[in-house]
Amino acid sequence: MKITVSEGINKTYAQSLCMAFFHGIKFPQRDEKNEDGLELSVNAYKKDDKIYCSATLKTSDDIVQKEVLYHPNELETEQRAMKTAVGQAIYNACRQITKRDIEWGILTGIRPSKVCAELLNAYSVEQTYGILIEKYLLSPEKARLAIAVTQNESLIMDRTNDNRCSIYISIPFCPSRCTYCSFISYAGKKLFDLIPAYVDRLIADIKETNSLIKELGLTISCVYIGGGTPTVLNEAQLEAVLSAIYTSLDVLALDEFTLEGGRPDTITEAKLQIAKKYGISRISVNPQTLNDTVLEKIGRRHTVDDFLNAYKKVDESEIDAVNTDLIAGLDGDDFESFKQTVDKIISLSPENITVHTFCVKKSAQILRDDKAIYNKEDKLARDSVNYAYNALVSHGYEPYYMYRQKNTVGNLENVGYSKKGYFGLYNVFMMSDAHTVFGIGAGATTKLVRHEGEKCQILRIFSHKYPYEYLRDDQKTDKQIKGFFDRR
Numbered sequence: 001m002k003i004t005v006s007e008g009i010n011k012t013y014a015q016s017l018c019m020a021f022f023h024g025i026k027f028p029q030r031d032e033k034n035e036d037g038l039e040l041s042v043n044a045y046k047k048d049d050k051i052y053c054s055a056t057l058k059t060s061d062d063i064v065q066k067e068v069l070y071h072p073n074e075l076e077t078e079q080r081a082m083k084t085a086v087g088q089a090i091y092n093a094c095r096q097i098t099k100r101d102i103e104w105g106i107l108t109g110i111r112p113s114k115v116c117a118e119l120l121n122a123y124s125v126e127q128t129y130g131i132l133i134e135k136y137l138l139s140p141e142k143a144r145l146a147i148a149v150t151q152n153e154s155l156i157m158d159r160t161n162d163n164r165c166s167i168y169i170s171i172p173f174c175p176s177r178c179t180y181c182s183f184i185s186y187a188g189k190k191l192f193d194l195i196p197a198y199v200d201r202l203i204a205d206i207k208e209t210n211s212l213i214k215e216l217g218l219t220i221s222c223v224y225i226g227g228g229t230p231t232v233l234n235e236a237q238l239e240a241v242l243s244a245i246y247t248s249l250d251v252l253a254l255d256e257f258t259l260e261g262g263r264p265d266t267i268t269e270a271k272l273q274i275a276k277k278y279g280i281s282r283i284s285v286n287p288q289t290l291n292d293t294v295l296e297k298i299g300r301r302h303t304v305d306d307f308l309n310a311y312k313k314v315d316e317s318e319i320d321a322v323n324t325d326l327i328a329g330l331d332g333d334d335f336e337s338f339k340q341t342v343d344k345i346i347s348l349s350p351e352n353i354t355v356h357t358f359c360v361k362k363s364a365q366i367l368r369d370d371k372a373i374y375n376k377e378d379k380l381a382r383d384s385v386n387y388a389y390n391a392l393v394s395h396g397y398e399p400y401y402m403y404r405q406k407n408t409v410g411n412l413e414n415v416g417y418s419k420k421g422y423f424g425l426y427n428v429f430m431m432s433d434a435h436t437v438f439g440i441g442a443g444a445t446t447k448l449v450r451h452e453g454e455k456c457q458i459l460r461i462f463s464h465k466y467p468y469e470y471l472r473d474d475q476k477t478d479k480q481i482k483g484f485f486d487r488r
């Protein structure tokens with residue numbers, strides 16, 4: 001698709017919105033051929049306090065032009081008003097050509113709750129609901145979801161401030177590679193041979209980071225051990241990492257201490273006992289789907305029974321909170337099977353259930369094997385996430401955490417649901433830039449956060465991506481981190 005915009009229009013935003021309607025489209029660079037023949041031109045200007053915008057969309061056999069006359073309200077900056085007018089005009093043009101609605105309307109960002117929070121600060125819940133539907137063109141279901149998540153997020157945000165922080169520890173190894181995954185994670189004997197050295201290095205870094213946190217006078221809210229699959233570590237390795245954390249910091253004073261088990265085929269009773277002994281308060285065991293045919297297709301290398309057995313062990317381990325991850329819209333799944341998965345998981349009664357929408361990630365094996373997946377029918381994903389919302393809410397689960405990614409089937413969202421009193425805190429703190437997160441290990445990011453009134457300053461420091469680089473090179477970041485906090 002070739003896009004031309006007049007001055008002052010954010011072209012990247014126009015592209016993101018078009019991508020929601022036309023999956024997998026490419027935007028040719030100057031000398032490249034415009035392969036799909038789609039052409040969009042957008043023109044906008046301000047006159048007499050109003051924004052006028054027109055969007056013209058041409059296909060090989062059709063042309064539509066949509067015009068918007070937008071009256072900004074007193075709270076909007078000119079830039080924001082321009083974006084809304086442009087969004088509405090492009091949306092209407094794309095909608096007419098594709099004959100589709102996008103449930104998130106003109107909101108393309110990762111966190112719709114950010115926009116919703118601004119509205120809830122200025123308007124009542126009812127007014128916010130109306131604005132989300134009329135101005136941002138959200139479906140009623142998404143407007144309702146955005147409001148519920150925003151309200152719960154704000155309760156979680158009340159539990160932190162700039163004097164608090166969290167720690168993320170990365171274990172980027174997995175028993176095998178799932179076809180849909182593009183997370184930084186490594187499977188295979190050669191890489192597994194690095195694990196003993198990797199564990200030693202992590203332990204040293206955990207101690208150093210904790211000393212630095214003490215020096216900076218910060219209080220730790222959450223520790224999150226994620227991956228990959230952290231329970232891929234054998235019992236001795238897991239115990240070594242957990243005991244290093246236990247002896248360096250006051251684990252019992254943490255608000256949350258998560259171990260992302262993930263793959264049921266890596267969870268053993270002995271590992272669970274170790275986790276409980278060292279204070280783990282939240283653990284994930286993830287089925288993704290309870291359909292053996294789909295599990296095989298996506299390369300999970302475990303069965304439904306393996307998940308149920310692992311879940312039983314986790315349930316008996318007396319770890320406070322259990323999370324299960326599901327994916328809606330998986331290739332090969334159907335609505336009936338997803339519905340049965342949700343119903344079965346609800347009957348197991350985990351404290352947290354996270355419903356992801358299948359996301360076609362560029363680096364994932366599945367896309368290399370089947371390019372048509374981009375255009376996969378999104379009705380399954382829409383029906384699935386709506387079913388999950390209704391079933392979970394009617395069983396007392398509350399949506400508390402949400403983010404969107406590019407290239408999800410149906411442009412849908414990922415939502416964390418929780419039983420009352422069990423909100424998963426780390427994910428919300430991380431996603432909302434609530435406080436500083438120290439990342440330890442290959443692929444981990446340290447995110448330094450400082451609030452000044454309404455403004456939030458962020459500095460990201462990236463660790464090496466690959467375990468062998470992480471082992472080879474001791475990145476010294478203390479000076480940079482202290483410099484950031486000195487300016488507080």
Ligand SMILES: C[S@@+](CC[C@H](N)C(=O)[O-])C[C@H]1O[C@@H](n2cnc3c(N)ncnc32)[C@H](O)[C@@H]1O
Pocket residue numbers: 174180181182183227228229260261262263286288325326327356357358359360361
């Ligand atoms: C960091 S991954 C690791 C979890 C763990 N290794 C596992 O596979 O069970 C966290 C979650 O992201 C979700 N996820 C990963 N790739 C995805 C994709 N392409 N589309 C949707 N969800 C995805 C899965 O639900 C997964 O459990």
Ligand code: SF4
Pocket residue numbers: 173174175176177178181182183185227228229262263
């Ligand atoms: S989905 Fe989980 S287990 Fe599968 S490759 Fe990705 S991180 Fe590893």
